[in-house]
Amino acid sequence: MSGGWNTVESDAGVFTYLLEGLGAKGVQFEELFALDEDDLYRLSPVYGVIFLFKYLSGDDKAGKNSKQPEDGEYDFEAVENMFFAAQTIQNACGTQALLSVLLNQSDKLALGPHLTEFKDFTSGLPSDIRGECLSNSELIRTTHNSFARASPFVDETQRTATGDDDVYHFIAYTPVNGTLYELDGLAPAPISHGPCTLETFPSAVLPVLQRRIARYPTTEIRFNLIAMVQDPRINARAIGDMDTLQAEARKRDAWRWENALRRHNFVGFVGELAKEVTRAKLTAGESEYESWIEGAKARTKSQRETNRKRGIEE
Template sequence: MAESGGWHTIESDAGVFTYLIENLGVENVQFEELMTLEADDLKQISPIYGVIFLFKYNQGDTSQGPIDGQLDRNAPNHMFFANQTIQNACATQAILSVLLNADKEQVDIGGSLREFKEFTDGFPPDLRGEALSNSDLIRDVHNSFSRSNPFVDEGTRKATEEDDLYHFIAYTPVNGVLYEIDGLQPAPISHGPCTQDEFCDKVIPVIQRRINRYNAGEIRFNLMAAVQDLRIKAVEIGDEQMLAREEQKRKEWETENELRRHNFVGFTYELLKGVVKEKVRDGTYDDWIKQTKAANLQKAAAAKKSEPED
């Protein structure tokens, strides 16, 4: 896999994913975080177009092919499947793997993504991955949702063995088959027959089997569902409270996304300078430092005392 080439990491967050696709021109689709692995919970927010799963990546996951299901090297030609050819792009790639494979009668992906899909139609997976990685529009929208970091250039930094690596994959029904779409695999992975109506019931056991491969204490997973804009559903069923909650959620997402675009290091630095200046002027600086050191030592001692004995 190539270096990031200007792609930055983004969070697995429903607000980030929703506004990202809206900025790409997708209409009437949002993402919802799932807190349980229950098919009934998934059905409550239907229609579901697919899910995005984030997990800690083990280097050996692709060494022997898929860990579950079967590689489908004869998947339909019109199916969008792209190899991941660059770091940090897997979140957006997984999102597009759901949306570009959705029924066009159900999901309006907008002119830009429709043009990209048509342009890459018939490309082999590696060239599709290169086309995605080199798309200025998709990269710029993706990067607009990365957290500002004044210390590390996420676009050039290489992962080390000490880093925890995470990976996004997509699950979606295409042509009556439940597919796992993982850009690090050579082809889509089939998990058997699956209609749109069966998706909720059939995808949960597949995800659960993947989770079960990890130690019981591992909880660093995240599951996002691509669904119809829930405000539309609220209007259709006449649920004013639901509509109000969804409108409030959008306002909160907008605020959070705006904050992601800024770093507050400069502000924090100036604030600390002001505090120090005040302490020096009042003659309490030395006592303040001593108290802080004492408090830190107490915290360290309490933490060490709470550690389990061997």
């Protein structure tokens, strides 16, 4: 793998295991399918959310060349008392947004030795140098890239955005020192959105997200929102909630399977499979080939039904 940063998907399973790969414990991500305050409160404690969106055509990237952002206010003084890093490399914004929540909630979460050392080392540095430290961290880059979808056609280190490309970006929202902050590595400073605590975070962040989405045409639906929450298994173990523990075990098994698939390039396999199918069709003849296909479909359907039943019983 090259020394660059590859793109990762905005996916709860990817981000949860990315965190664990970096050594953090006791947290996971949950996808949010609606901007519903009650749903967010049900996930409490919610340490922050990560928002993926498409840049508007002609948008000034996070207001970098503006005196103030479109919503909220830049808080340049806050940088000294929180973790805020400038994004200095392409494709790193997903992991950077994740760390923007995690490292600002370090008093409530178990970071693990590597991230604790990284936070302590960068705590007195300006945001641009923090960004360089993040981009040059071998552990963070390697862990990030281990969740990138394999592609035999695109070298992400050479990818450049043109005016015709859809460009997407991750940012984070989290409460720090009694204030709701928007943390965007392309912005010159954290963006303050007013008073907020961990307890009031769901009701404080949703109006900010709604205003941001309202800037887009009503036909635009390409947004994704995931929340960093406490690992549900912690409370489930404490109260002996076996149903939740079993549900979470199934969820994590599915995440592990999906993450394993992301690491593999199946183009060669598909190519060889197509060759064999064509060879079998030419050898067996059209009628026998069709019979073979129908039999394979029936066996696949039967196997899926068996697996589904086993999953319910387990």
